Amino acid sequence: MDTDIYVNNFIFGINLNGTIGFLIPYSSGGTLQFDEVDLGTDLLLDIVDADLDINLSGTQINHTYPNIDFTNTSGILNIFDDITSAIVAILAPLFENLFIDILEQIIIPIVSDFIKDIPITLQLVTLDDGETLNIRALPFFLDSKENGVSVDLGTRIWAPEPPEGIPGALGSLYVEGETPTMGATTPDGEPFHFGASISSNVINQALHAAHEAGVTTMDISPGFYANATPDGIAVYTPADSEIDSADQIGMRIEPASAPYIKLMPADGAAGVFAWYDVKLTFDLYKAEWGEYRTLFGVTFNLEVPFEVNSTEDGFLSIGIEQLPIIYITETDATGMILLPPGFINSTLDFFMPAVMPRLAEKLKVVPLPRIYEHTLYMRDFWIAGSGNNNLSLAGDLIPVSVTQAAAAPSTTVEDVVTEDVTVEVESVNELGVVTSNAVTVNNGEVTIDIDGLNPNPDLGFLEYRYRVDGGGWSIWKRRDEIRLSRLLAGEHNVEVCSRTPLLKRELSCPVVTFTTEVAQEATEEATE
Numbered sequence: 001m002d003t004d005i006y007v008n009n010f011i012f013g014i015n016l017n018g019t020i021g022f023l024i025p026y027s028s029g030g031t032l033q034f035d036e037v038d039l040g041t042d043l044l045l046d047i048v049d050a051d052l053d054i055n056l057s058g059t060q061i062n063h064t065y066p067n068i069d070f071t072n073t074s075g076i077l078n079i080f081d082d083i084t085s086a087i088v089a090i091l092a093p094l095f096e097n098l099f100i101d102i103l104e105q106i107i108i109p110i111v112s113d114f115i116k117d118i119p120i121t122l123q124l125v126t127l128d129d130g131e132t133l134n135i136r137a138l139p140f141f142l143d144s145k146e147n148g149v150s151v152d153l154g155t156r157i158w159a160p161e162p163p164e165g166i167p168g169a170l171g172s173l174y175v176e177g178e179t180p181t182m183g184a185t186t187p188d189g190e191p192f193h194f195g196a197s198i199s200s201n202v203i204n205q206a207l208h209a210a211h212e213a214g215v216t217t218m219d220i221s222p223g224f225y226a227n228a229t230p231d232g233i234a235v236y237t238p239a240d241s242e243i244d245s246a247d248q249i250g251m252r253i254e255p256a257s258a259p260y261i262k263l264m265p266a267d268g269a270a271g272v273f274a275w276y277d278v279k280l281t282f283d284l285y286k287a288e289w290g291e292y293r294t295l296f297g298v299t300f301n302l303e304v305p306f307e308v309n310s311t312e313d314g315f316l317s318i319g320i321e322q323l324p325i326i327y328i329t330e331t332d333a334t335g336m337i338l339l340p341p342g343f344i345n346s347t348l349d350f351f352m353p354a355v356m357p358r359l360a361e362k363l364k365v366v367p368l369p370r371i372y373e374h375t376l377y378m379r380d381f382w383i384a385g386s387g388n389n390n391l392s393l394a395g396d397l398i399p400v401s402v403t404q405a406a407a408a409p410s411t412t413v414e415d416v417v418t419e420d421v422t423v424e425v426e427s428v429n430e431l432g433v434v435t436s437n438a439v440t441v442n443n444g445e446v447t448i449d450i451d452g453l454n455p456n457p458d459l460g461f462l463e464y465r466y467r468v469d470g471g472g473w474s475i476w477k478r479r480d481e482i483r484l485s486r487l488l489a490g491e492h493n494v495e496v497c498s499r500t501p502l503l504k505r506e507l508s509c510p511v512v513t514f515t516t517e518v519a520q521e522a523t524e525e526a527t528e
């Protein structure tokens with residue numbers, strides 16, 4: 001890397017001490033001034049012991065003839081000042097070694113700070129339950145072309161202390177293919193400041209480690225989701241159900257294997273997020289029981305499109321906003337209360353859209369290469385590699401100081417449109433006969449139109465994210481509306497926030513509030 005420093009009016013001081021003829025003490029000081037100093041050097045970046053190393057090479061110094069000014073001393077010693085000045089002027093080129101030392105002290109620390117966060121060695125502890133993951137991403141190959149620098153990182157992500165009872169992943173998810181070296185532009189020809197290409201194998205390794213650490217095992221309760229109550233599930237619970245308002249609901253998600261991603265070129269989505277062999281257990285607490293008892297358990301597979309972005313602290317962000325496709329593989333409904341199949345299906349349909357954003361937020365376990373005191377603002381992503389096995393992200397490097405000093409945006413809620421929906425609610429009698437009842441749910445689907453004030457429109461558009469009822473945040477992305485469906489009964493709060501292309505977040509985010517409730521029942525149709 002070529003590096004140049006140009007300095008006007010370069011001055012440094014000189015102090016001389018000694019004796020003249022072993023008899024006369026001499027002490028004088030002054031300044032050595034150069035009108036111009038031009039320092040040029042090549043920075044050699046190399047890998048030493050799995051770390052990045054910097055050296056200077058081919059340093060050249062250009063400077064003007066020095067101007068020497070010694071402090072006038074009294075009497076005959078002025079003569080020695082003149083003699084010393086003449087000698088220093090002749091020896092001035094020898095000061096080039098001093099310039100090189102100064103260059104090393106200025107340039108190397110700056111560049112070292114700039115690249116020191118590219119090798120990744122960290123221990124990640126999740127905020128919810130303290131699950132621990134170790135992450136190592138160390139350089140093993142360097143290349144420079146097209147006025148850029150490429151660093152290949154060998155990555156390993158694992159759970160150092162897996163909790164007991166967490167099963168390992170089933171089988172291998174390895175996808176053959178090499179991680180391509182990124183060029184200077186995106187596939188559409190757009191230049192970028194900083195990019196990262198990540199193999200799907202690395203992402204799945206991180207998801208596997210998160211699973212082994214217990215991140216994917218979750219308890220669902222009113223503390224997790226405020227509407228996880230008997231009144232909340234009234235949107236799909238029959239009126240004659242034995243589940244009463246005073247009861248308490250508890251659910252557990254216990255996956256037998258880790259989630260994984262399949263990258264595939266698609267419009268807007270990075271690929272498919274899949275989660276197989278997941279068991280959901282539905283427990284109920286009644287005062288007369290004095291304990292939680294299991295009503296049913298269901299094992300299922302799930303697939304849903306996912307999107308990507310980068311977090312402000314340097315991780316890959318996975319966004320899940322679409323409704324998942326769920327395949328039930330096994331059901332155990334031999335609990336204390338007789339339940340129809342539709343109740344079990346509806347539990348998955350209504351709760352998994354709330355679970356998935358929380359899970360995606362917890363899966364912040366794939367680190368991106370980092371640049372000191374800078375944040376990656378992702379502008380584009382694409383699927384690369386011979387086997388579509390690599391995710392490439394590219395964007396701008398935003399200095400943290402610029403983000404801190406930037407003006408904040410604000411979000412405007414333009415409109416809130418609510419729709420009533422019809423839900424088929426099944427009942428079952430003691431003879432096992434299932435009946436279906438059409439129930440109208442007021443405000444069962446909601447669309448929120450949003451806009452915002454962007455203080456930096458010349459740099460790009462605002463991005464928005466949201467969360468429902470204090471759950472997991474959605475991904476940051478450009479959007480002008482938020483669509484919500486499969487809402488449980490009760491009051492809902494939707495918090496919407498914006499951020500600018502300089503990654504400045506909104507200071508006070510608006511909250512949209514509405515209530516979903518069961519309106520009425522329609523005609524009942526008996527089915528076998």
